[in-house]
Amino acid sequence: MTLEEFVSLSAALTGYAADVLKPTFDTQLVSEQLYAELSNADNKIPAAQLDELTDVWASIASTPAADMENIVNEKIMQNKDIARLAQNIIYMWFLGIWYDLAKDPSSFSTPNNDHVVSPIVYKNGLVWGEMGAHPMGFSTGNFGYWQIAPTLPPIS
Amino acid sequence: MDNSTVIYDVVIVGGGWAGSILANKLAQANKKVLILEAGIGIDGLTTGDSNQETGNRGEFMDEFFMAMAKTPESPYVQNYNAPRPSVLDIQPITNPDAPDNCGDPVASIKSKGYFIQKGPIPFGSTYERRGGGTSWHWLGTSLRLLPNDFKMKSTYGVAVDWPITYNDLSAYYDQAEYEIGVSADVNEQKIHGITFSDGYVYPMAKIPPSVLDLAMESKLAGVTFDGCDLNVTGTPAGRNGVPNQMKEGTPDGFYPYVKDGFYDNGRRQCQGNTNCTPICPIQAKYDATITMSKALMTGNVDIKYQAVASAVLLDSANKEVTGIEYKTYDVVNGPCTGTFTATGTKYIIAAHAIEAAKLLLMSNKQLLAGVANVSGQVGKNLMDHPMYLGWGFMPENSYPFRGPLSTSGIEGPRDGSFRNQRASFRIEIGNEGWNWPAGAPYTQTIDMVGSGLFGSALRTQIQKDFTRQFRIGFLIEQLPDDNCYIVPSKTCSDNLGIPRPEIHYSFDQYTQEGFKAAAAATDTIFNALGAENKTGIPVGSGGVFQYEGVNYYSQGAGHVMGTHRMGFTPADSVTDGDMKSWDHDNLYVVGCGSFPTTATANPTLTMTALAYKAADAILKSLS
Numbered sequence: 001m002t003l004e005e006f007v008s009l010s011a012a013l014t015g016y017a018a019d020v021l022k023p024t025f026d027t028q029l030v031s032e033q034l035y036a037e038l039s040n041a042d043n044k045i046p047a048a049q050l051d052e053l054t055d056v057w058a059s060i061a062s063t064p065a066a067d068m069e070n071i072v073n074e075k076i077m078q079n080k081d082i083a084r085l086a087q088n089i090i091y092m093w094f095l096g097i098w099y100d101l102a103k104d105p106s107s108f109s110t111p112n113n114d115h116v117v118s119p120i121v122y123k124n125g126l127v128w129g130e131m132g133a134h135p136m137g138f139s140t141g142n143f144g145y146w147q148i149a150p151t152l153p154p155i156s
Numbered sequence: 157m158d159n160s161t162v163i164y165d166v167v168i169v170g171g172g173w174a175g176s177i178l179a180n181k182l183a184q185a186n187k188k189v190l191i192l193e194a195g196i197g198i199d200g201l202t203t204g205d206s207n208q209e210t211g212n213r214g215e216f217m218d219e220f221f222m223a224m225a226k227t228p229e230s231p232y233v234q235n236y237n238a239p240r241p242s243v244l245d246i247q248p249i250t251n252p253d254a255p256d257n258c259g260d261p262v263a264s265i266k267s268k269g270y271f272i273q274k275g276p277i278p279f280g281s282t283y284e285r286r287g288g289g290t291s292w293h294w295l296g297t298s299l300r301l302l303p304n305d306f307k308m309k310s311t312y313g314v315a316v317d318w319p320i321t322y323n324d325l326s327a328y329y330d331q332a333e334y335e336i337g338v339s340a341d342v343n344e345q346k347i348h349g350i351t352f353s354d355g356y357v358y359p360m361a362k363i364p365p366s367v368l369d370l371a372m373e374s375k376l377a378g379v380t381f382d383g384c385d386l387n388v389t390g391t392p393a394g395r396n397g398v399p400n401q402m403k404e405g406t407p408d409g410f411y412p413y414v415k416d417g418f419y420d421n422g423r424r425q426c427q428g429n430t431n432c433t434p435i436c437p438i439q440a441k442y443d444a445t446i447t448m449s450k451a452l453m454t455g456n457v458d459i460k461y462q463a464v465a466s467a468v469l470l471d472s473a474n475k476e477v478t479g480i481e482y483k484t485y486d487v488v489n490g491p492c493t494g495t496f497t498a499t500g501t502k503y504i505i506a507a508h509a510i511e512a513a514k515l516l517l518m519s520n521k522q523l524l525a526g527v528a529n530v531s532g533q534v535g536k537n538l539m540d541h542p543m544y545l546g547w548g549f550m551p552e553n554s555y556p557f558r559g560p561l562s563t564s565g566i567e568g569p570r571d572g573s574f575r576n577q578r579a580s581f582r583i584e585i586g587n588e589g590w591n592w593p594a595g596a597p598y599t600q601t602i603d604m605v606g607s608g609l610f611g612s613a614l615r616t617q618i619q620k621d622f623t624r625q626f627r628i629g630f631l632i633e634q635l636p637d638d639n640c641y642i643v644p645s646k647t648c649s650d651n652l653g654i655p656r657p658e659i660h661y662s663f664d665q666y667t668q669e670g671f672k673a674a675a676a677a678t679d680t681i682f683n684a685l686g687a688e689n690k691t692g693i694p695v696g697s698g699g700v701f702q703y704e705g706v707n708y709y710s711q712g713a714g715h716v717m718g719t720h721r722m723g724f725t726p727a728d729s730v731t732d733g734d735m736k737s738w739d740h741d742n743l744y745v746v747g748c749g750s751f752p753t754t755a756t757a758n759p760t761l762t763m764t765a766l767a768y769k770a771a772d773a774i775l776k777s778l779s
Contacts, residue, residue: 015611069611077608087605090614094601097224106602119221127597130615131622133557136588137220137431143397146428146559146587147364152623155615 001054006035006089009057012072013086014093014126015155021093030124033117034092042113043098045085053082094130096122129153162458164190164500165778167480169465169515170507171195172289173760174747174767176444177335178504179459180451181771187778189457190498192482194238194507195286197461198445216292217437228282228293228434228714235488236262236651238285238464243712245269246278246698258648258656262489265650272645272658279661280699280712281540283508287461290508290714291444293434295561297584297758298338298392300329302348304571305755308635312576314666315635316752319724319733322350325765330356332764333392334413336442337421339363340392347389348571355403359419362390363397363426366587368554368626369564372685376566379684381677384568386684388585391565392761394442395426421446428559430588441560460498462486465507466654468519468527469497470740477503477527477743483652492652502742502774505720506767509538509749510642510657513719516730516745518644518655528720528737528745533730535643537636537718538661539754542699542710544581544671545593546678547627549688556589556625557597563587566628569677570756579633579670582756583677589625592711593694597622628681629711630674634667634754636718663710668703671710715759719749734773735766746770 001009010031011018022031037043038050056075063071076086084101091099099105100113116122123138132150134140166182168175171193179189199212211219216231223230229242245268252274258264273279283290303322308315330353333340339360342352365373365388373388380386399419413421426440436443451457460482467481479497486493505512513535517526526534566583574580590596597618604617634640639662644655663671682689699710723729726738735750737743746767748759755762 013610015613015615069613072611073608077610086610090605090610091602094605094614094618095598097598099602105606106599114224116222116224119218122221127601127618127622128557130618131557131597132555133622134430136226136557136591137217137429137435137437139427139429141428141558143425143427144364146366146555146563147370149367149553149555150558152619155612155619 001038001050001057003032003035005054005057005061006038007031008061010034010089010093012068013090016126028120028124030121033121034089037092037098037117043101045101049082049085053085056082092117092121094125094127096125162188164188166502166504166774167192167498167500168504168506169480170289170505170511171287171448171459171461172506172508173291173444174506174763175289175504176448176451177764177767178506178746178771179457180447181768182774183451183454183456185775186456187775189451190500191457191459192463192465192480192498193287193459193461194464195235195284195461196488198287198448213435213437213439216435220435226434229284231435232284232286232292233488234265235285236265237462237485237488237490239265239270239650239656240285241270241282243280243282243696245271246280246696246712248698248700249273249275249278252276256645256647261649261651264648270656272648272656274658274660275662277662277701277710278698279538279540279659280542280710281714281716282712283510283714283716285511287459288443288445288448294443294714294760295758296394296432296441297562298333298336298340298394298761299757300345300350301755301757301762302350302571304348305753305757308575308753314576316723316728318752319722324733325762325769326351326353328765328768329761331768332761334359335447336394336761336764337396337413337419337423338392338394338761339397341390344389345392347567357400357403358392359413360397360399363393363395363560363563365390366559366563368550368556368587369585371550371552371554372585373564375685376681379680381569381680382572382574382673384572386566386568386681388564388566391562391584393560393563395432395436395560396421396423396440397425426560430557430559430561432561464652464654465515466495466518468503468505468516468743470520470527474520475741477740483654485652489651502744502778504744504746504770504774506746509716509719509747512745512747512749513642514644514655514657516720528730528739528743530739531727531729533721533728535719536638536641537721538640538642538659538716539634539636539718541631541713541715541754541756542634542663542667543713544630544632544674544708545627545694545711546682546689546691547590547593547625548682548690549621549624550626551686553623554626555623556587557622559587561586561588577666577669578673579667580756581630581632581670581674584629584631586627586629589622590627592629593627595695596625626687628678630677631713631756631758632667632670632674633756635664636721636753637664642719663701668701671708672703672706675708713758715748715754717748717751717754717759720745721752722750723752735770736773744770744774
């Protein structure tokens with residue numbers, strides 16, 4: 001999977017536009033860091049799974065936007081061979097975390113390879129902005145901002 | 157490590173909160189002070205510290221960002237030569253008689269934690285052992301105790317009275333609030349008989365309430381529980397807000413931080429990072445390193461980091477302390493590099509409630525009772541504010557994960573005639589959704605994605621659920637109890653060979669009735685709010701106990717109290733009301749361990765006031 005393919009797949013999985021995930025002038029390089037996790041040997045991603053996800057995405061990447069989520073659901077999220085790998089990409093974007101593929105992500109069993117990808121990735125986790133908040137420990141608000149309701153990002 | 161050239165007036169064990177306050181107060185009065193701090197140094201405050209473990213705030217932040225479990229301990233490295241407990245180690249105690257198996261200290265602390273927990277309920281609170289102490293991860297809540305909190309015996313017939321009253325402490329509260337920099341509104345804090353001196357203003361105006369606070373305030377107005385109003389009020393906070401104009405006639409410099417008639421401590425305003433615990437990224441929240449810095453700048457204070465007190469030494473008549481024996485080390489898992497003795501005229505143990513009691517009990521081995529322990533009360537009466545958490549969905553968006561972790565609370569239930577039978581509590585309103593009880597936003601996001609949501613449906617669900625999450629936390633009173641105590645372990649030690657704390661802990665019926673009332677109050681509050689109650693088994697479920705057939709899950713508040721209490725006589729307590737040992741003329745023991753009873757307010761402000769009171773007594777005795 002190329003970086004470009006990873007970003008377009010990520011857009012379909014997260015509901016955010018590709019140019020939001022990978023802006024033209026990108027000071028954070030989140031997409032590069034998440035993409036690198038796919039080739040991180042510690043993550044022990046079965047090559048066949050990554051190949052299948054790559055091939056499936058290549059076959060549906062040009063689907064018209066109006067049909068895209070239905071196709072992604074059918075071809076990826078309902079495909080038990082690759083659904084978990086796709087979910088891991090969603091977790092990375094929203095939470096900044098790679099969850100060990102060998103266990104349930106909500107389990108704390110150890111040892112495991114769960115890890116925050118990087119401080120920058122944590123600070124760019126999508127879940128925080130989605131709820132009108134900021135990553136815990138990284139606010140860009142001014143004193144007192146919390147007494148006024150935020151504007152939530154539009155969902156297309 | 158030779159200080160033979162300096163004659164110290166005071167040797168303080170502990171460079172945390174109380175130690176910093178005491179050192180600064182004494183140093184400002186031109187006394188020479190030596191501090192022995194067990195942990196590693198405060199970055200930037202000392203030179204020549206070769207320890208590579210010393211971190212600055214930015215490095216602590218990166219540790220926090222990278223931590224999978226963002227616990228109070230997560231930014232700070234464990235130190236096996238001065239270990240600290242972790243909330244991750246709190247597990248139900250299934251077999252208290254099992255052998256401790258802690259032959260290898262590092263491996264044992266890594267696998268089971270620092271405490272040797274004997275139960276039946278695991279002690280749920282933790283602390284830091286490093287320069288600045290646990291102030292690194294305090295929440296910032298700076299409530300005063302209530303007048304009745306000082307006289308539980310005479311008012312309600314339970315526990316003991318304090319040897320001092322609210323009025324005795326009032327002026328020290330003023331000092332403490334100015335040193336910390338508390339933001340609050342005087343009129344709002346005049347509850348349950350609390351009074352202020354004429355014209356008193358807090359240093360800064362109250363911190364603005366959150367969207368959640370405002371919704372709860374309007375819906376809970378006029379609602380009562382067990383005869384107590386459930387009004388929502390702003391919580392006094394040791395974090396920077398908008399400076400107040402000082403009362404007329406306050407001279408510049410009367411308090412150290414008054415400039416041109418306004419309070420100004422030179423630090424930033426709170427930016428609402430929602431991260432007071434475990435670490436404020438911008439030091440808008442006070443911590444003890446600020447006061448320690450001022451103390452060091454006087455030139456009257458020396459501090460030795462990585463100096464772990466191992467014994468309080470007495471003269472042959474056991475009348476006076478003659479020195480503090482301490483051990484040194486170079487790296488956090490390295491060997492002991494020497495044993496030394498620090499000497500001075502007066503000695504203060506300000507080492508945290510558990511560590512102070514442990515040190516006193518480890519000392520004076522020929523008299524098995526330890527130092528300052530003629531009463532037998534050292535290490536006894538270990539108390540906390542065990543917390544009950546309730547959580548759910550608000551009926552409308554209340555936007556958590558914004559602002560300081562808590563900006564308001566419900567203080568009505570802190571006092572009432574029911575205190576003759578059950579624990580009182582205050583209710584903290586959390587601004588961090590279900591982060592504490594249910595691992596938000598991680599657990600719920602995993603559940604959403606795991607159930608098949610992705611793309612726009614996932615985004616819609618996040619916006620719908622996370623914007624309505626909220627939790628409340630009840631800080632429940634505990635009474636002093638002989639069954640709750642800490643002793644130095646006979647079998648387990650840290651990497652320096654110093655015994656680890658063995659803890660025996662439980663809840664009496666008074667506190668269990670408090671939990672039962674907290675659960676009932678949760679129903680009252682959620683009904684009034686129209687909220688959907690989602691209270692269940694919390695992530696941290698180690699503190700489970702059963703009462704009248706119902707499971708309750710207690711959480712530690714981090715408020716460790718009672719282990720060297722003050723009192724009226726040498727028979728009933730470790731120190732007098734000035735925190736001077738009854739048994740040794742030149743020894744003081746200062747900290748939250750001095751509290752005879754817990755009350756319900758977060759204890760740090762009161763500990764600060766007590767430290768100022770002790771400092772006054774010490775200065776008087778030195779003059």
